[in-house]
Amino acid sequence: MRYRNVSQDSLPVPIVTRKQNAYCVPVTQEPKRKPRPSGDEGAPYTARIMSEVKRLRGPGGLNWSAERLAEEMTAVGIPWTRDVVVNLENGRRKTLAVHEVLALAYVLDIAPAILMSGLDDHAIVPVTPNLTVSAPEARSWIQGLEALPGVDAERFARNLPPGMSGALPVDIDEALATLDRVRDSIEARRPLQEHLRRIREQALGRRGEQPRGSDADGEG
Numbered sequence: 001m002r003y004r005n006v007s008q009d010s011l012p013v014p015i016v017t018r019k020q021n022a023y024c025v026p027v028t029q030e031p032k033r034k035p036r037p038s039g040d041e042g043a044p045y046t047a048r049i050m051s052e053v054k055r056l057r058g059p060g061g062l063n064w065s066a067e068r069l070a071e072e073m074t075a076v077g078i079p080w081t082r083d084v085v086v087n088l089e090n091g092r093r094k095t096l097a098v099h100e101v102l103a104l105a106y107v108l109d110i111a112p113a114i115l116m117s118g119l120d121d122h123a124i125v126p127v128t129p130n131l132t133v134s135a136p137e138a139r140s141w142i143q144g145l146e147a148l149p150g151v152d153a154e155r156f157a158r159n160l161p162p163g164m165s166g167a168l169p170v171d172i173d174e175a176l177a178t179l180d181r182v183r184d185s186i187e188a189r190r191p192l193q194e195h196l197r198r199i200r201e202q203a204l205g206r207r208g209e210q211p212r213g214s215d216a217d218g219e220g
Contacts, residue, residue: 048116062108101116117136
């Protein structure tokens with residue numbers, strides 16, 4: 001149906017006229033979102049830990065079935081079933097939560113550092129998806145004994161509790177300065193030690209005695 005000789009106001013649907021000073025705004029596309037992780041990033045960590053779990057619960061260790069391990073985990077507040085254990089050990093489930101790792105270490109009577117790094121010093125342990133280290137390096141790092149390569153050693157030491165075994169001095173510069181002062185003190189005492197040694201030797205010579213032990217060799 002066409003409308004002829006009609007005004008804009010008489011039309012059933014109002015017509016929006018274009019303004020002369022209107023301008024166009026460029027429309028940009030939204031950046032593409034990065035794909036979500038597949039969820040497999042934890043697989044190497046889980047495989048590393050569960051290989052130790054299987055060894056510990058197996059015939060050479062506690063001789064526990066998968067169901068027995070699930071019962072022990074449930075008893076400490078982690079509601080596992082036999083299927084959970086089996087799926088973790090065969091790789092169908094690829095992640096372990098931190099509280100599950102700690103509970104495993106508790107019920108299996110093993111230090112978390114050993115559970116995560118294993119007993120084989122030739123094994124490779126994943127630290128990040130892009131970084132792996134040897135088992136001894138991982139073990140020392142987890143225990144707070146030594147920083148990993150690429151880690152700021154001073155900051156690592158500062159973040160350890162003061163009484164922790166293996167903790168390094170908090171202020172490395174002050175520790176080195178103290179060593180320098182001790183060395184300077186030892187160097188400063190040597191002339192006095194030599195002078196006193198000569199006086200003693202002279203006194204022994206007048207009495208007809210010979211220096212004993214290290215004195216005869218000139219050692220202090």
